[in-house]
Amino acid sequence: TLFSNKKKKRKKICYIFFIVVNEFCERFSYYGMRAVLVLYFRYFLLWDDDLATSIYHAFVALCYLTPILGAIIADSWLGKFKTIIYLSIVYAIGQVTMAISTIHDITDANRDGTPDNFTFHIALSMLGLILIALGTGGIKPCVAAFGGDQFQEHQSRQLNTFFSVFYLCINAGSLLSTLITPLKSVASTLMVFIAGSGMYVKTDPEGNIMWSVCKCIGFAIKNRFRHRSSSYPKREHWMDWANEKYDKLLIAQIKMVLKVLFLYIPLPMFWTLFDQKGSRWTLQATTMSGDFVSILISTVNPILILTLVPIMDRLIFPLIQKCGLNFSPLKRMTVGMLFAAMAFVSAALVQIEIDKTLPNFPSSSESQLKVVNTYSTTLNVTISPNEHLLIESFGSSADYVTFDHQDITVSLNTNPVITKAFSLIKGGRQTLIIPSDPTVMYLKEDVKSKPREGKNAIRFVNGYTADLNITNLDSIEPSATTNYTLVNQGKRDFVLRHGEQWCEFSRKFGFGASYTFLIPSTVFSDDCESITEVEDMKPNSVHMALQIPQYFLITTGEVMFSVTGLQFSYSQAPKNMKSVLQAGWLCTNAVGNIIVLIVAELGKLPKQWAEYLLFASLLVAVSIIFSIMAYFYTYIDPAEIEAQVRKEQGLEPEEMEKETLEMEEKDEDQKNEQGVKQTKI
Numbered sequence: 001t002l003f004s005n006k007k008k009k010r011k012k013i014c015y016i017f018f019i020v021v022n023e024f025c026e027r028f029s030y031y032g033m034r035a036v037l038v039l040y041f042r043y044f045l046l047w048d049d050d051l052a053t054s055i056y057h058a059f060v061a062l063c064y065l066t067p068i069l070g071a072i073i074a075d076s077w078l079g080k081f082k083t084i085i086y087l088s089i090v091y092a093i094g095q096v097t098m099a100i101s102t103i104h105d106i107t108d109a110n111r112d113g114t115p116d117n118f119t120f121h122i123a124l125s126m127l128g129l130i131l132i133a134l135g136t137g138g139i140k141p142c143v144a145a146f147g148g149d150q151f152q153e154h155q156s157r158q159l160n161t162f163f164s165v166f167y168l169c170i171n172a173g174s175l176l177s178t179l180i181t182p183l184k185s186v187a188s189t190l191m192v193f194i195a196g197s198g199m200y201v202k203t204d205p206e207g208n209i210m211w212s213v214c215k216c217i218g219f220a221i222k223n224r225f226r227h228r229s230s231s232y233p234k235r236e237h238w239m240d241w242a243n244e245k246y247d248k249l250l251i252a253q254i255k256m257v258l259k260v261l262f263l264y265i266p267l268p269m270f271w272t273l274f275d276q277k278g279s280r281w282t283l284q285a286t287t288m289s290g291d292f293v294s295i296l297i298s299t300v301n302p303i304l305i306l307t308l309v310p311i312m313d314r315l316i317f318p319l320i321q322k323c324g325l326n327f328s329p330l331k332r333m334t335v336g337m338l339f340a341a342m343a344f345v346s347a348a349l350v351q352i353e354i355d356k357t358l359p360n361f362p363s364s365s366e367s368q369l370k371v372v373n374t375y376s377t378t379l380n381v382t383i384s385p386n387e388h389l390l391i392e393s394f395g396s397s398a399d400y401v402t403f404d405h406q407d408i409t410v411s412l413n414t415n416p417v418i419t420k421a422f423s424l425i426k427g428g429r430q431t432l433i434i435p436s437d438p439t440v441m442y443l444k445e446d447v448k449s450k451p452r453e454g455k456n457a458i459r460f461v462n463g464y465t466a467d468l469n470i471t472n473l474d475s476i477e478p479s480a481t482t483n484y485t486l487v488n489q490g491k492r493d494f495v496l497r498h499g500e501q502w503c504e505f506s507r508k509f510g511f512g513a514s515y516t517f518l519i520p521s522t523v524f525s526d527d528c529e530s531i532t533e534v535e536d537m538k539p540n541s542v543h544m545a546l547q548i549p550q551y552f553l554i555t556t557g558e559v560m561f562s563v564t565g566l567q568f569s570y571s572q573a574p575k576n577m578k579s580v581l582q583a584g585w586l587c588t589n590a591v592g593n594i595i596v597l598i599v600a601e602l603g604k605l606p607k608q609w610a611e612y613l614l615f616a617s618l619l620v621a622v623s624i625i626f627s628i629m630a631y632f633y634t635y636i637d638p639a640e641i642e643a644q645v646r647k648e649q650g651l652e653p654e655e656m657e658k659e660t661l662e663m664e665e666k667d668e669d670q671k672n673e674q675g676v677k678q679t680k681i
């Protein structure tokens with residue numbers, strides 16, 4: 001017995017291996033593609049930030065809505081195994097379609113590096129994304145439930161370990177995806193999964209279960225309405241009104257599912273906060289200093305998951321249990337929510353620090369102006385009605401001057417006095433450039449927010465007497481100003497050229513600054529030494545390391561909330577509706593994403609820190625509601641309830657046999673475990 005049980009255990013570890021490696025590959029592919037999706041929208045399809053972000057979130061939401069479809073197909077028709085295989089093929093076709101949509105040569109007839117027919121690329125990429133969403137979302141509830149199906153009812157400890165390992169694989173896949181291309185992994189996902197085919201426990205679909213569930217619920221509601229008069233005796237549960245027509249077992253199973261789904265109602269709020277990691281927190285990072293922006297954003301969460309899941313599973317939870325505290329799944333989920341709320345409080349505190357260092361940007365009704373003087377002498381600049389600025393040659397006004405009106409008149413104390421009227425941009429920042437010929441002074445628009453991804457925005461004013469060429473920029477005419485170019489942090493070299501003359505100048509950049517470089521007429525004679533810099537926007541000074549606590553808190557919350565939620569959804573579902581409840585669980589994530597979309601559309605509170613605190617308070621309120629709902633929830637053993645109902649109905653011999661077999665196996669396992677313990681002693 002000992003030998004055969006060891007063999008069985010090894011076999012189980014082997015096929016669980018295939019399932020978790022399958023999840024690893026699938027997540028590797030999914031996150032690998034997701035990481036570059038917004039960049040593809042922005043720089044290939046040339047969409048603006050808002051459209052790119054909206055389509056990105058819509059895609060993520062779709063990926064978490066399609067599990068309903070996958071669950072219906074699996075539980076009602078194909079079974080989990082075949083659903084995973086078929087939808088993985090759909091997934092692979094989606095990835096290939098997406099890859100093809102990125103080949104600009106297909107429509108780039110004039111070979112200028114940009115596609116000629118954007119509609120073709122957009123249509124192809126949207127088709128690819130829909131197929132990927134169908135594939136990834138469709139197989140997701142099935143893989144988790146299929147993994148769970150490999151365990152028997154008495155193996156709850158092993159089942160919990162499986163879900164932890166499953167989650168570790170999700171995050172290992174996502175972590176590695178930042179390093180290797182995603183396409184190869186789709187094929188390997190399928191191959192790994194099929195390789196284990198002969199070993200899996202495959203439960204058969206039990207007819208169109210979702211349709212039966214809908215019909216049964218519909219009948220219960222109709223029947224209840226028909227018997228609404230008080231002369232009819234009340235029933236214990238409203239679903240009992242389906243008793244006249246439907247099987248007691250089906251009614252009992254629906255009651256179990258509805259009970260859990262009801263509990264899910266407050267959960268999307270957790271995901272609303274969690275998913276802002278990728279949006280608001282990323283934007284926050286761009287206003288901070290430190291050279292690990294992209295690494296931090298894409299890897300800190302999976303790295304923390306890989307560390308925290310084993311610590312929680314092996315240390316924290318057993319320790320809490322040893323202290324005699326009952327840290328039930330629903331309590332863990334509540335604590336998880338509170339951790340996420342704390343993460344947002346931490347984000348708010350960081351934001352307050354950042355705000356102290358941010359420039360004072362104009363409001364939508366204000367305009368801001370700075371003056372740059374490249375004239376040969378110091379100038380007295382008067383801006384009507386009462387702004388007087390003294391500006392040295394090749395210098396600038398100390399800071400932006402804010403106006404609550406747009407029409408201004410500028411006078412220079414030249415001989416004769418030069419006066420010119422300008423209309424400023426409402427809500428904008430501009431610089432008045434005074435060139436060597438002040439009569440042609442002009443306005444140039446400035447950046448009015450921190451440059452993205454911690455980059456630096458730079459531009460040049462040509463005070464030289466002829467056209468200049470600067471590395472990577474178009475030629476600049478005398479007195480003209482270039483548009484901003486973004487440069488990364490670190491030391492950058494620029495070569496200035498006019499005909500045979502040239503000189504080189506270097507500059508070390510921090511994060512998120514903006515500069516205007518003033519090139520004097522003497523630039524070649526003093527070897528670029530006389531180029532002066534005007535700081536339009538200070539570099540970021542709050543270090544990105546300050547974001548680590550919020551990432552740590554939200555990931556701790558995720559381990560408590562998400563890993564537990566996954567296990568809970570499986571353990572509380574009747575056997576034939578495991579994938580359906582997994583899909584319900586994933587839908588909470590979709591709703592969370594949709595809320596993020598709505599919040600982004602509705603706009604922000606004037607102060608970002610206030611928005612973070614608002615979200616934290618909302619989640620605390622929701623977690624209180626959830627804890628009250630959880631208090632009234634009684635944990636069930638679906639198999640036990642099903643057995644009881646079957647017993648009441650009179651068991652069929654076939655099922656009885658199956659159950660006896662399972663009981664015998666359970667006994668064997670227990671005896672074996674005791675045997676192993678005794679041997680150890």
Ligand SMILES: NCCCC[C@H](N)C(=O)NCC(=O)O
Pocket residue numbers: 027031167170171174175298299301302305558
């Ligand atoms: N690049 C970030 C990946 C985050 C993964 C996240 N921690 C997670 O586990 N999500 C669940 C899933 O099923 O993808």
